[in-house]
Amino acid sequence: MILIVDDNQNNLFSLKKLLESKDFQVDTAESGREALGKALKNDYALIILDVQMPEMDGFEVAETLAGYSKTKEIPIIFLSAVNTEKKFITKGYASGGKDYVTKPVDPEILLLKVKTFYNLQEQSIAMKKTQQSLELEVKGRRESQVTMKSQIDHFHLMLESLPQIAFTLNQDGIVDFVNGKWYEYSVSDTLFPETHSDDFDIAEEFARCKKKGKALEMEVRIKNRKSGDFRYHLLRVTPVRDEIGIKNWVGTFTDIDDQKKVEKEKDEFLSIASHELKTPLTSIKAYVQLLDRKLKLEKESAEAGFMVKVHDQIEKLNTLITDLLDVSKIENGKLKINKKPANLENTIKNAIDTILQTHGENTVKIDRHGFIPEILIPFDEIRIEQVLINFLTNAIKYSPQNNQVIVTTFVDEEEQEVKVNVTDFGIGIPDYKQESVFHKFYRVEESSLQFQGMGIGLYICSEIIKQHHGSIGVSSIVDEGSTFYFTLPLN
Numbered sequence: 108m109i110l111i112v113d114d115n116q117n118n119l120f121s122l123k124k125l126l127e128s129k130d131f132q133v134d135t136a137e138s139g140r141e142a143l144g145k146a147l148k149n150d151y152a153l154i155i156l157d158v159q160m161p162e163m164d165g166f167e168v169a170e171t172l173a174g175y176s177k178t179k180e181i182p183i184i185f186l187s188a189v190n191t192e193k194k195f196i197t198k199g200y201a202s203g204g205k206d207y208v209t210k211p212v213d214p215e216i217l218l219l220k221v222k223t224f225y226n227l228q229e230q231s232i233a234m235k236k237t238q239q240s241l242e243l244e245v246k247g248r249r250e251s252q253v254t255m256k257s258q259i260d261h262f263h264l265m266l267e268s269l270p271q272i273a274f275t276l277n278q279d280g281i282v283d284f285v286n287g288k289w290y291e292y293s294v295s296d297t298l299f300p301e302t303h304s305d306d307f308d309i310a311e312e313f314a315r316c317k318k319k320g321k322a323l324e325m326e327v328r329i330k331n332r333k334s335g336d337f338r339y340h341l342l343r344v345t346p347v348r349d350e351i352g353i354k355n356w357v358g359t360f361t362d363i364d365d366q367k368k369v370e371k372e373k374d375e376f377l378s379i380a381s382h383e384l385k386t387p388l389t390s391i392k393a394y395v396q397l398l399d400r401k402l403k404l405e406k407e408s409a410e411a412g413f414m415v416k417v418h419d420q421i422e423k424l425n426t427l428i429t430d431l432l433d434v435s436k437i438e439n440g441k442l443k444i445n446k447k448p449a450n451l452e453n454t455i456k457n458a459i460d461t462i463l464q465t466h467g468e469n470t471v472k473i474d475r476h477g478f479i480p481e482i483l484i485p486f487d488e489i490r491i492e493q494v495l496i497n498f499l500t501n502a503i504k505y506s507p508q509n510n511q512v513i514v515t516t517f518v519d520e521e522e523q524e525v526k527v528n529v530t531d532f533g534i535g536i537p538d539y540k541q542e543s544v545f546h547k548f549y550r551v552e553e554s555s556l557q558f559q560g561m562g563i564g565l566y567i568c569s570e571i572i573k574q575h576h577g578s579i580g581v582s583s584i585v586d587e588g589s590t591f592y593f594t595l596p597l598n
């Protein structure tokens with residue numbers, strides 16, 4: 108808005124009309140005092156000020172305006188009919204005015220000047236606003252930096268007070284914070300502790316998980332710098348995400364060495380027991396086969412039926428003992444995987460055939476969905492068949508009301524892996540127990556009384572898949588069914 112100040116009402120009226128005709132908003136004042144009052148109250152982009160006025164002349168008004176921070180920046184155009192002498196013009200400029208127009212006013216000249224000042228003032232107001240908002244933003248950022256720093260300090264303090272080794276890695280996977288415990292196992296604040304030669308390399312395993320954006324969890328022996336002993340630790344590295352993606356990683360090593368020692372003693376007992384059981388069982392099996400041949404029993408006779416039952420039970424016992432032996436092999440790091448390029452489709456077919464033979468083709472229905480292209484993948488055929496047979500046996504065992512099972516395969520080109528799903532429509536597993544079914548000797552309570560088992564099949568499967576650098580998992584809904592899956596890298 109523009110303020111016109113003139114004691115002559117006719118002048119005021121004609122200037123107002125002139126500016127309004129060019130779409131300017133205009134306010135008027137008839138004296139210097141009224142002008143000052145209005146300028147302090149309202150926001151003006153420009154003041155057109157008559158020099159000659161009674162009581163307070165234009166120069167006095169301009170000088171007073173220059174004294175207030177609110178009004179000191181407002182441009183002023185002086186109007187005067189008489190004082191065109193140089194000294195008056197100089198006075199006009201010195202008192203804060205910006206330009207000078209003589210009366211009688213040439214409308215075109217006045218409009219040109221008004222437009223220029225008006226635009227300049229608008230621009231300077233806009234610039235000031237931008238500057239203010241920039242200052243606000245800088246202030247806000249500075250404040251949030253301070254808050255963030257104090258949050259990080261607080262977080263580091265928390266990590267420092269943990270009994271575990273704790274550390275963080277930045278977005279690029281480089282260690283950028285370690286707590287005091289770290290130095291009991293590592294010489295440098297950026298290098299992972301030294302691991303046992305039989306265990307996986309931490310940096311390599313982490314790089315693999317980082318690529319997939321997934322958390323890392325592994326049991327690993329790391330060397331204590333003081334004693335030189337390797338102690339078992341559970342290593343967990345979890346990604347911290349924000350709206351954009353992974354911001355950084357938080358990791359801990361938890362000492363599980365004592366727990367591992369107790370477990371080892373139990374495993375040693377199991378290992379000895381299963382080895383000792385295996386030898387007499389093998390003889391029992393051989394003698395029963397001999398007896399079967401010698402007796403030449405009638406196929407339909409009751410004795411022949413008993414013989415079949417004896418064979419079945421011996422097979423069950425054999426599977427149990429073999430599984431127990433596998434567990435002790437895993438514990439001793441002796442479960443060796445013999446990877447060779449092979450056709451996965453054949454392995455799936457063999458597993459399905461074995462299940463159909465042992466369960467009878469009429470009692471179960473196994474559908475095969477999806478397909479695998481004719482490519483060879485490096486894997487251990489015997490061990491992967493064992494995983495498939497385990498999934499299929501469970502799918503049938505835990506589906507007493509439904510005999511349908513679906514085996515589906517996908518090839519994920521992006522991840523460079525093949526995925527095998529085994530779906531059943533059985534009793535399902537509650538959400539919070541799904542992860543535990545892959546733990547050693549874990550059985551879901553709800554079903555453990557109704558179904559026989561030892562809870563080691565899936566543990567062996569997960570170890571086999573882990574050794575193939577694949578992943579294993581389950582999704583399930585209680586009373587609707589479960590889908591167990593595993594993946595294998597294509598190369």
Ligand code: ADP
Pocket residue numbers: 497501502503505531533534535536544549550551552554555559560561562563564565566589
């Ligand atoms: P086992 O069957 O001998 O108990 P596993 O290791 O094969 O041992 O399975 C562990 C547990 O997971 C089982 O006890 C059972 O509670 C649950 N489970 C496995 N497969 C299924 C399935 N297909 N449906 C429902 N529960 C299952």
